[in-house]
Amino acid sequence: MSGPIDLSLIVHTRNSARTLPRLLATTSWIPERIAVDMASDDKTVALCAAAGCRVIPIAPSPSVDEVRNRYLSLATSAWSLVLDSDEFLADDAEQQVRELIGRAGAAVDAIEIPRFNYLGDHLLRAPAWYPDKQIRLFRTGTVEWQAGHHRLPVVLNGRDRLASxxxxxxxxIHHSNYRDLFEFVERQARYAVTDTYDGAFDFHAYLAKAYAELDLRYDPAADGDLSAALAILMSWDRIVRGVLHWERIGRSAPLNSAFTLPVVAEARDAGAVAALQDRLAAIENSSSWRITAPLRWLSRALAAGLRGRRSS
Amino acid sequence: MELTVVIPSFGLTALLRACLFHLEAGLQAADISRYAIAVVDNGSVVPYRSDQFPCDNLALVRLDKRTSFSRACNVGASSSPSRRYLFLNNDVLLQKDALRDMLQLFARPNVAVCGARLVYPDDLIQHCGVRFDAGPRGCYHEYHRRPSSSVSRAVRDFQAVTGAVFLVDGDLFGSLGGFDEAFPFGYEDVDFCLRARQIGAAVTCSQAVDSIHFSGTSNQDPSRQDASRAVFFRRWANRFSIDGTISE
Incomplete structure (x- = not known):
């Protein structure tokens, strides 16, 4: 391969010693590597320094995405690659990245890269988890992150300059997301607690997303029973976020109005609503379903919503 | 390192596990203690995990984009430099004594490449050496699809052997630049053997025992070798010796 690649790596770290070695080993071909470290007290800084990274110490932040933009300008190369500390690349990444940058020409500012996500040893294969494309390789200065957790970054010159x-x-990108479901729940709870809730409050929207999560993530053909667990947890996460948003606005909206569920509004007639209710009841009564608490909750909420509509 | 085993592989996780199980028995029978196994995950849709393969001294080399067999082999070899390399297909179940016999043949003067006698699951010969005839097929597997019991076990030298099980001297492999990556799939092994013979190395094949080669499990496209074949004939037409024809 000819000459050093014109690429900088930026990785944000926080007590990342467990996952960093693999990232550092698989990015050793990148000439400039910058570790923005949020006050780690494990071996993170020593590992980065030993690998030749430039380490930028900063104060801890609950949301990595919020502070990313401040440090993107540290990159001195024409292209930047942003990875999380629990991510790594394959052994042919250098060749692939060289080819991508070479092919980008003048028309492309950023490249969306698919990501493998793992829970423990399990590669999540359902469409909700794969290909999980991430905007991580871009011309320096052409991409910005948004506040909050896991929100898509913005290509400043327009999405038509994004290649996928x-x-x-x-x-x-290979992503060792979670060791197990305990870590999954712990991290989702942390994201929910530290997220920004600055939009208009609409609990209906959170409930609709909860349904959407169930529908999107339950895929036993791809991920077996694990997909049921994750669908329920992600659905529940939406509900939790709705409640936290309600708390953030000072409990100023009548939360029980949420029981006029969006599915009622979307359903054209009472028959369709009843059919949905029957479906939820069937799921609830099915012996093959062991973990149905959120569904039961939603079913009851739906029933309450129907009662509310009938009495009004 | 005494030996690095390189296994380029695409999917077929369970078959690869069986391949490794047989390989370990072969390594033990050959009394090799300082070895490495480099499994080159050549763009498997579901990447391999090391815990799927409970083997000693195994390292996974992950390629996100599927590449040629020749390049995958070269990448695997460069990941663990060694005195000798054994290139092994993931659909080969080595007979326990195959590797030991191959290493013994390496004691003969000038031998720098050694193949293995391979059979299909029905005991018909898949490979026991590569010959060349004057017809359009060029190189072909000697005694292909004959019952193994009817084929002599006398050791003889060849112009080439298959890369499915391919033991090669590390210095020779390095000095020839590994397999030529101009070959997308197939013929890189024959090309390497012819280049090795050009500098005086002998190519032979173990005949003592039969290992199983399912053959074509990762790629069953009948035209899969066409592009490589074209490269081969552009390079070697009229430049190899004619061994003659053995009809199947």
Whole structure:
């Protein structure tokens, strides 16, 4: 391969010693590596320094995405690659990135890369988790992150300057997301507690998203029973966020109005609503479903919503 | 390192596990203690995990984008430099004594490449050496699809052997620049053997035992070798010896 690649890596770290070695090993071909460290007290800083990274110490922040923009300008290369500390690349990444940058020409500012997500040893294959494309490779200065957790960054010159890789036969980001479901729940709770809730409060929207999460993430053909667990947890996460948003606005909206559910509004007639109710009841009564608490909750909420509509 | 085993592989996780199980028995029988196994995950849709393969000294080399067999082999070899390399297909179940016999053949003067005698699951010969005839097929597998019991076990030298099980001297492999990556799939092994013979290395094949080669499990496209074949004939037409024809 010819000459050093014109690329900077930016990684944000916070007590990342467990996952960092793999990231550092698989990015050693990148000439400039910048570790923005949020007051780690494990071996993170020593690992980064030993690997030749430039370490920028900063104060801890509950949301990495919020502070990313402040440090993107540290990159001195024409292209930047942003990775999280629990991510890594494959052994052919250098060749793939060189080819991508070479092909980008003048028309492309940023490249969306598919991501493999793992829970423990399990690669999550359902469409909700894969290809999970991430805007991480871009011309320096052409992408900005938004406040909050896991929100898509913005390509400043417009999305038509974004190229997207087509999986599976292409560069991927490999992401060891969670060791197990305990870590999953712990992290989702932290994200929910530290997220920004600055939009208009609409609990209906949170409930609709809860349904959407169930529908999107339950895919036993791809991920077996784990998909049920994750669908329920992600659905529940939406409800939790709705309640936290309500708390953030000073409990100033009548929360029980949420029981006039969006599914009622979307349903054209009472028959369709009843059919949905029957479906939820069938799921609730099915012996094959063991973990149905959120569904039961939603079913009851739906019933309450119907009662409210009938009495009004 | 005494030996690095390189296994380029795409999917077929369970078959790869069986391949590794047989390989470990072969390594033990050959009394090799200082070895490495480099499994090159050549763009498997679901990436391999090391815990799927409970083997000693195994390292996964992950390629996100599927590449040629030749390049995958070269990447695997460069990941663990060694005195000798054994290139092994993921659909080969090595007979326990195969590797030991191959290493013994390496004691013969000039031998720098050694193949293995391979059979299909029905005991018909898949490979026991590569010959060349004057017809359009060029190189072909000697005694292909004959019952193994009817094929001599006398050791003989060849112009080439298959890369499905391919033991090669590390210095020779390095000095020839590994397999030529101009070959997308197939013929890189024959090309390497011919280049090795050009500098005086002998190519032979173990005949003592039969290992199983399912063959074509990762890629069953009948035209899969066409592009490589074209490269091969552009380079080698009229430049190899004619061994003659053995009809199947």
């Amino acid at each position: 890789l087509t999986p599976p036969d292409c560069l991927h």
